[in-house]
Amino acid sequence: MQTEQRASAAAARRPTPPPPLHLVFVPFLARSHFAPLAAKAAAANRGEDLTTASILTTPHFASLAAPSVPVHVAPLRSPVAHDDFSLLPTTDPSAAQAFFAAAEAALAPALASLLRAHNNNAGHVAVVSDAVLYWAPRVARDHGVPHVTFHTVGAFAASAMVAVHLHRRRLQLQPPEADGFPSVVKLRPAQVNEEALAHLPLFRAAEAESCAVAFNSFAALEADYAAYYETQLAGSAQKVFLVGPTRQLAVSPPPPPPPRGVTGRDPILQWLDARPARSVVYACFGSTCAMAAAQLRELAAGLRASGHPFLWVIPSPEEEEERASSHGMVVAGRWAPQAEVLAHRAVGGFLTHCGWNSVLEALCFGVPLATWPLRAEQFLNEAFLVEAARVGVRVREVVTEAERDAAVVPGEAVARAVGRLMGGGEEDVARRARARELGDAARAAVAEGGSSREEWARLVDELRAFYGRTTSGAHR
Template sequence: MEPNRDMSETERARAAAARRPAAPLHLVFVPFLARSHFTPLVAKAAAAAACAEHGVEASVVTTPHFAALAPPSVPVHAAPFRCAGGHEDFSLLPDEASTGPAFFSAAEAALAPALAAAIRAHDGPVAVVADVVLYWTPRVARDCGVPHATFHTVGAFASATMVALHLYRPKVFSPDQFGIPGGFPRAVRIHRAQVNEEALAHLPLFRAAEAESCAVVFNTFSALEAEFAAYYQSQLGGRPKKVFLVGPTRTAAPPRAVVTGGEEQDPILRWLDGRPAGSVVYVCFGSTCALGEGQLRELAAGLRASGRPFLWVIPTPGGGEGGAEREERASSHGMVVAGRWAPQAEILAHRAVGGFVTHCGWNSVLEGVSAGVPLATWPLRAEQFLNEEFLVEVIRVGVRVREVAREADWKPCVKDYKKLKGIEFYSDEY
């Protein structure tokens, strides 16, 4: 519309506004201060930042420690963080039960003002995407007049199970093993020891905050967990909310016979290139889940006894006496990588990898399932026990490792990979 003499001032202002390009939507992501929570949410921020031509921008609100881990494509609002002990990563706290409340309070004190400032720094439309654990973020978004979406870094099965246990706890918690009532999608029996009591105690707080959100986002995909996401949505109560399945946050690299890259190629991938297809057992228990010295010794012995080559990634070097010796013994039968990051998605996609011994952290579960690799499950904490139930009993792509794992347990677990070679490959467009 071209302005003319007959137009009023208001009409001319509207015409000028129509000619201006629309301001981009800015998404402010707020991950919880733990590596396993930070990684998937920041991956989504990076994906959003890559959509600038579609009118989307993204930034992250976090602390200096985690700001150093963010990709360069994502602007970061870093807030100084002060907590007793100096830890900025919740998963590294020496005693979560005693120091956890102070950590949560320090996180809110640092991040809430930074989130409000990040929102107000943009003149155009803004929305907040925050970890469900950060229960105060919907309040900050509401006070700033912008919408809020809750992000779950765990799967829909584990989240739906916890909600069902919260709603129906008086009916199901008397025996040590119980089914889940309330129209749960599958006939699953849960052991009392698999329930994260601490998370269950905080669930009402998280659900109350989630009630203020306009949407719920799960790091999963519909071919894997659609029925459990639908159940979760049915239990939200109040006004209907949209539930989005937007995972995995990182697509596994496509399978390939040989990985190229010359001198820049990771030594792990070069070692895998020299192994027969499906021959290597990959072992990793996440970035923070450490095993005891006795468990590590038994695991090393069991891997050797399996007769298969193995790749064992340990996030930090083995502590205590015998750590170096343990690495040397294991290295004579496979490859041990200690104290550094490893390209897990590429490892799992490599044609030499035939199985994955995992702690059942949800990020690892998604990467393993997406790569079509059978799993040996060894959960250690939190919702990992529910993830194991999902893998073994629901989608049947895993075998359990016994609670007290000894060398004799490992031969059958590793050899059971042969039975799982026919697993369905789950994939989805997202």
């Protein structure tokens, strides 16, 4: 009897487990935005913090989600021809406006319906949506549900945009030391996206309605910039959390080379298998950053002139063949397994457009970068990589808007940058060492007890606290 009483008393002293929390992820309808949120949803749905997750999206993107994650589908209606923003013509502002309107018209009512259903079932639910979906915090607020703004750009780029927005006249596009911007990076006019600046007040007003803000980044890379961003938030009680990198492949250690004669392996990886360690330059500019034919010719000439083996991926439907030579391999018209390429022992550098997903994947595997931004926040990412993190080499020096939009970058500039990226000088060796250190830190951040895992647990606690039932002691 005494044993039973002691067991009953011990059970009474155990902390009551928190109620399950369901997270509805709402990514923006572009591949580069969808991927990190979908990966985070898959991780959240595994229930490590007593959470479940689902994704609200369109039919096209539903096919890209992990099979283990429930997907709520809301089709877009005309006049939008495709539900991937990346495929819109970049020179037509009216097409972008129509797309945003169509996305809101389809997704906002669908989100409201989901939240009503959860509220009717007395379940605890929260919304995690892309930062550009400015209407999502309002929908969550109207249904009494907590909301998280999720940024798919880095904390440096977001902080720099805020600094310029708030202090532009005084700064003349220089981040303010007096304002606490934690960087020696000097912003140039051509690095600042004027269209994004124009919409920033709208996005900041929406973000102010969120209970928390998350970035796809990690503490060793951007802790200072996340702290600065938190000081600039309009909502006084808001906190910023670094919860990345979210891509699952990008947090695995580089795999060993397979045994000789292994069949069924991607021809790209087979080609890399035959190259020496850290000898190959990987060149890829994403799926939506198109180059003119003249620029492609100069890029090809620069890669050949560099004297280093190269793997160049061109997602162009006009060219369907794969061509290999003693100098390099050109892959046209199809995707390459980028995470596996960057993890391969033969890859020693990455020539990139500086999209944030590509940057994170490179750094996760300790690969330094040759930077060639083409649009949007990519110019800010370049400044961060070259001047702050010191893991990048510029292909060209961009100072004015005219130089940024110059028609052709000469092959000589490409060859010089690749030479520095792959070189053996003291600065080059130090750059590679810093990239490897960041790779170790990225993998540690998402491992058990790592900074990003702990930040995510704290963020989940914040969402539970919204319902008045916090488990703050469980993860601290």
